[in-house]
Amino acid sequence: MKPIYIVLASIGAIILFSFLGYRSLFNNAVGYQETVDEKWSNVQSAYQRRADLIPALVKQVKAGSKNEREILTQVTQARAGIVNAKTPDDLELMGRKINTAINLAYEAYPELTSTKLFVDFGRAVEGTENRINYARDEYNGSVKTYNTHIRSFFASMLLNREEFGKKEGFKAKAGDQDAPDFELE
Numbered sequence: 001m002k003p004i005y006i007v008l009a010s011i012g013a014i015i016l017f018s019f020l021g022y023r024s025l026f027n028n029a030v031g032y033q034e035t036v037d038e039k040w041s042n043v044q045s046a047y048q049r050r051a052d053l054i055p056a057l058v059k060q061v062k063a064g065s066k067n068e069r070e071i072l073t074q075v076t077q078a079r080a081g082i083v084n085a086k087t088p089d090d091l092e093l094m095g096r097k098i099n100t101a102i103n104l105a106y107e108a109y110p111e112l113t114s115t116k117l118f119v120d121f122g123r124a125v126e127g128t129e130n131r132i133n134y135a136r137d138e139y140n141g142s143v144k145t146y147n148t149h150i151r152s153f154f155a156s157m158l159l160n161r162e163e164f165g166k167k168e169g170f171k172a173k174a175g176d177q178d179a180p181d182f183e184l185e
Contacts, residue, residue, distance in 0.1 A: 026159065032150075046132040053124065
């Protein structure tokens with residue numbers, strides 16, 4: 001074999017391996033960049049879930065506690081009438097009113113559930129905040145992987161810095177670290 005062929009084959013092999021190496025660097029950078037974008041979309045999705053879910057749950061808890069408050073007020077008022085009864089007839093009348101109020105309350109609301117609503121609400125808020133935290137952590141992990149890749153020795157020399165710029169991890173803005181404000185009555 002002639003030395004010229006060996007030199008040409010060596011040059012061809014160097015060009016081929018260089019191309020394959022660059023292609024791998026580029027494709028990995030694109031993949032990591034897309035993963036970062038996907039993870040940020042997941043963070044946004046978790047925020048949207050919070051914005052959709054929490055107000056609806058607050059309304060549900062408020063409505064449930066309002067209904068129970070009305071029932072308990074009626075029953076308490078009916079019971080209070082017994083103390084003010086002056087004659088046996090008043091007492092009998094009050095007893096019937098109490099039984100009616102209690103029966104109506106029991107039939108309409110066999111179980112007072114406002115405490116359970118508050119507990120479920122707390123669990124939903126906690127679960128939502130955990131999802132947001134998990135999504136943020138996943139995003140920050142993907143940013144680290146991406147930034148490590150693009151800042152590696154060969155990648156930093158060969159990749160276009162405008163196309164593959166460094167990404168910032170999640171950082172809370174002033175006030176964003178606070179959960180949404182809501183009132184339960």
